[in-house]
Amino acid sequence: MILGANGQVGWQLQQQGLALKRIDTFPLEIIPIARQGTQLTLDLTDSSAIQTVIRTHQPHIVINAAAYTAVDRAESEPELALEINGTVPGVLAVAVEKIGGLLIHYSTDYVFDGTSSTPYLETDSTTPINAYGQSKLIGEQAIQAKAQNHLILRTSWVYDVRGKNFLLTMAKLAQTRPQISVVNDQIGSPTSAPLIARITYQILAQLLATPDWQTLTGLYHLTAQGFTSWYGFAENIVAHLAESSSHPLAELIPISTRDYPTAAQRPAFSRLNCQKLQQTFGITLPAWEREFGIVWQTWLQSRPT
Numbered sequence: 001m002i003l004g005a006n007g008q009v010g011w012q013l014q015q016q017g018l019a020l021k022r023i024d025t026f027p028l029e030i031i032p033i034a035r036q037g038t039q040l041t042l043d044l045t046d047s048s049a050i051q052t053v054i055r056t057h058q059p060h061i062v063i064n065a066a067a068y069t070a071v072d073r074a075e076s077e078p079e080l081a082l083e084i085n086g087t088v089p090g091v092l093a094v095a096v097e098k099i100g101g102l103l104i105h106y107s108t109d110y111v112f113d114g115t116s117s118t119p120y121l122e123t124d125s126t127t128p129i130n131a132y133g134q135s136k137l138i139g140e141q142a143i144q145a146k147a148q149n150h151l152i153l154r155t156s157w158v159y160d161v162r163g164k165n166f167l168l169t170m171a172k173l174a175q176t177r178p179q180i181s182v183v184n185d186q187i188g189s190p191t192s193a194p195l196i197a198r199i200t201y202q203i204l205a206q207l208l209a210t211p212d213w214q215t216l217t218g219l220y221h222l223t224a225q226g227f228t229s230w231y232g233f234a235e236n237i238v239a240h241l242a243e244s245s246s247h248p249l250a251e252l253i254p255i256s257t258r259d260y261p262t263a264a265q266r267p268a269f270s271r272l273n274c275q276k277l278q279q280t281f282g283i284t285l286p287a288w289e290r291e292f293g294i295v296w297q298t299w300l301q302s303r304p305t
């Protein structure tokens, strides 16, 4: 059961799950659930509906890709962010625990304050500096307290060729503005939704093949490898755009966070150390630039000519 099936990660989970099912490598039946547009719909603010849908369908695995992800808006509506990101995961955990299932949930690099100078480990202490990060941390803790069998995958800087994200915003601005100012002092790892979905299924395949799979559950960091700033990511986007565009593109201006005030404070450094995931599951995570190149090519090929 995939919750948040229309979001960036949820959509990819759905598409890749269907593809896996078609090639029959996975004994998979997928139940996509979103607020609208799916056969089964669910507003996650309705906790009794969550319990009913899980009790009725008895999924072996519930993947929660739904979240309140508007980081700046969360500062002015922290209660809603807390409900979706903090309370709902706990409700899911209880419902999944009751049917003996596995809950897979995504969290964020924004649970950290960004003062580290080395990539954060799963065991590092969490001190969110904005309402979104605080709400996501409460969600993690609720799952850890209430569901024995859970996987929490913390990821960062998620993008895809659909949805609301930095890639699409920059690509649009680069083609419509003469100049774009982008912060160059926040460091992290851009991670594509296709990569997150792919690794989720690789982990699942391994869990299914492991008799004592319960020993492998818990908290993991999952991002593409390497790092950049938002400015560096924008440079990469504009360079790729330049290869396929005959129009003039915006000039990028590096600026500091101080010069770009936002409602939410963001960690200056949010690289996540992904060794635990790579070692436990024998997975090699790609460099972010390589993964971005693949996503870009897929996008070019799918655009009408």
Ligand SMILES: NC(=O)c1ccc[n+]([C@@H]2O[C@H](COP(=O)([O-])OP(=O)(O)OC[C@H]3O[C@@H](n4cnc5c(N)ncnc54)[C@H](OP(=O)(O)O)[C@@H]3O)[C@@H](O)[C@H]2O)c1
Binding pocket: 004, 005, 006, 007, 008, 009, 010, 034, 035, 036, 042, 043, 044, 045, 064, 065, 066, 067, 068, 069, 084, 105, 106, 107, 108, 109, 136, 154, 155, 156, 157, 158, 159, 163, 164, 193
């Ligand atoms: N985006 C990032 O940069 C980022 C970074 C780090 C971690 N993460 C985490 O990665 C996970 C996936 O993020 P994403 O980027 O795929 O998010 P997304 O594209 O914003 O999708 C989130 C989905 O949650 C759904 N949702 C929100 N409130 C809901 C409600 N009350 N009832 C039902 N559905 C609701 C939204 O539905 P509607 O389409 O109906 O609004 C949306 O489809 C999340 O846990 C997020 O916290 C994301």
